[in-house]
Amino acid sequence: MPRTSAAAGGAGGSRGEGSPTARRGSFEALGDPVRRRLVELLAAGEQPAGALVDALQAEAGISQPAVSQHLRVLRDARLVTVRAEGTRRLYAVDAAGLDVVRLWLARFADPFAQPLDALKTELARGRRARRRGTSPREEDAADRAG
Amino acid sequence: MPRTSAAAGGAGGSRGEGSPTARRGSFEALGDPVRRRLVELLAAGEQPAGALVDALQAEAGISQPAVSQHLRVLRDARLVTVRAEGTRRLYAVDAAGLDVVRLWLARFADPFAQPLDALKTELARGRRARRRGTSPREEDAADRAG
DNA sequence: GGTATGTATAAGTTGGAACTTATATACAAT
DNA sequence: ATTGTATATAAGTTCCAACTTATACATACC
Numbered sequence: 556m557p558r559t560s561a562a563a564g565g566a567g568g569s570r571g572e573g574s575p576t577a578r579r580g581s582f583e584a585l586g587d588p589v590r591r592r593l594v595e596l597l598a599a600g601e602q603p604a605g606a607l608v609d610a611l612q613a614e615a616g617i618s619q620p621a622v623s624q625h626l627r628v629l630r631d632a633r634l635v636t637v638r639a640e641g642t643r644r645l646y647a648v649d650a651a652g653l654d655v656v657r658l659w660l661a662r663f664a665d666p667f668a669q670p671l672d673a674l675k676t677e678l679a680r681g682r683r684a685r686r687r688g689t690s691p692r693e694e695d696a697a698d699r700a701g
Numbered sequence: 702m703p704r705t706s707a708a709a710g711g712a713g714g715s716r717g718e719g720s721p722t723a724r725r726g727s728f729e730a731l732g733d734p735v736r737r738r739l740v741e742l743l744a745a746g747e748q749p750a751g752a753l754v755d756a757l758q759a760e761a762g763i764s765q766p767a768v769s770q771h772l773r774v775l776r777d778a779r780l781v782t783v784r785a786e787g788t789r790r791l792y793a794v795d796a797a798g799l800d801v802v803r804l805w806l807a808r809f810a811d812p813f814a815q816p817l818d819a820l821k822t823e824l825a826r827g828r829r830a831r832r833r834g835t836s837p838r839e840e841d842a843a844d845r846a847g
Numbered sequence: 848g849g850t851a852t853g854t855a856t857a858a859g860t861t862g863g864a865a866c867t868t869a870t871a872t873a874c875a876a877t
Numbered sequence: 878a879t880t881g882t883a884t885a886t887a888a889g890t891t892c893c894a895a896c897t898t899a900t901a902c903a904t905a906c907c
Contacts, residue, residue, distance in 0.1 A: 582728075582734075582737060583732050586728055586729050586731065586732020586733070587732070587864090587865080588726075588728075588729075591728060595808070598809055603883085603884095604884060604885090605883065608883095608884090617865095619884075620868085620869095620884090620885080620886080621865070621866060623884065623885055623886085624886090627886095641873095642873065642875070642882070642884075644883080644884065648809055653806060653809055656802070656806060659737075660802060660806075663744055663794055663796075664796070733894090735895085750853075751853065751854080754853095754854090763895095764896075764897070765853090765854075765855095766856080766896085766898085766899095767895070767896060767897080769854065769855055770855090770894095771895085772854095773855080773856095787853090787905070788854075788903065788904045788905065789853065789904095790854065790855090
């Protein structure tokens with residue numbers, strides 16, 4: 556049998572949606588361009604499903620049910636949250652799912668850490684200057700690849 | 702006509718890594734758990750394709766061609782680089798593809814920014830202590846979206 | 848040369864995901 | 878109650894991507 560689905564997914568008490576196991580991981584959810592676009596649209600702030608439908612219909616000619624299904628996947632992946640207001644469903648970005656991605660990325664040396672390194676260096680200088688000359692510690696050179 | 706494929710479906714690519722357009726995006730590439738695992742394995746450092754094949758075969762019972770195909774996708778997505786050494790192909794993580802993901806994530810408020818804020822605070826304290834009362838330059842407050 | 852090893856490509860199959868249309872559900876308003 | 882609006886679900890179709898086996902392409906070794 557091919558197609559071994561290795562995705563485990565921690566249930567961890569997802570009671571609201573009523574799904575016993577997480578259908579899809581954050582990466583799988585973000586693997587689709589339409590869903591990525593939805594999250595992008597939500598980056599501007601909380602939005603009703605209808606607005607998202609309109610946007611996607613205009614951009615890609617996608618039907619309302621399709622958008623709704625995508626939103627469900629995003630919801631299951633903890634990438635968005637829903638809030639009912641009357642007959643409307645207000646969606647918003649959920650940090651939880653994005654954290655999963657960020658955490659995964661943290662395993663690798665990130666070039667964006669450079670400004671952080673710069674800050675660390677600055678911090679070190681400040682500390683050094685503050686205490687007026689001390690033993691030259693390596694600080695935390697960490698892994699500087701290349 | 703469903704299924705609007707946003708990706709350019711260029712055939713061409715006989716040989717030569719220099720593809721004009723990326724067949725698949727970084728997110729699409731990372732959407733697959735097997736490919737994510739491959740990148741994870743490469744996080745430990747440069748590895749020959751054979752080692753990756755062995756690992757994936759042991760973990761998920763995946764064949765050598767399957768791994769090779771996955772590596773190609775990762776290569777196209779600039780997530781890994783290859784280096785020929787004799788008959789071996791040494792793969793390594795490529796920052797380029799990961800940058801794309803990180804850059805996309807940067808659009809959203811990241812809770813991991815807190816340690817950076819802490820550093821900034823520390824830095825400010827250090828600077829304050831260092832100058833003992835000087836003209837207050839704004840430095841680079843950057844964009845702090847509240 | 849021949850043979851073995853390491854890796855990539857060719858060709859073909861299949862399961863599932865991303866759609867579709869049709870319908871259900873929920874609330875609002877007349 | 879009826880009609881309208883907003884969203885979700887059901888059921889079904891289609892197409893692609895992740896696999897398979899078989900083979901080509903290198904390089905190394907004898």
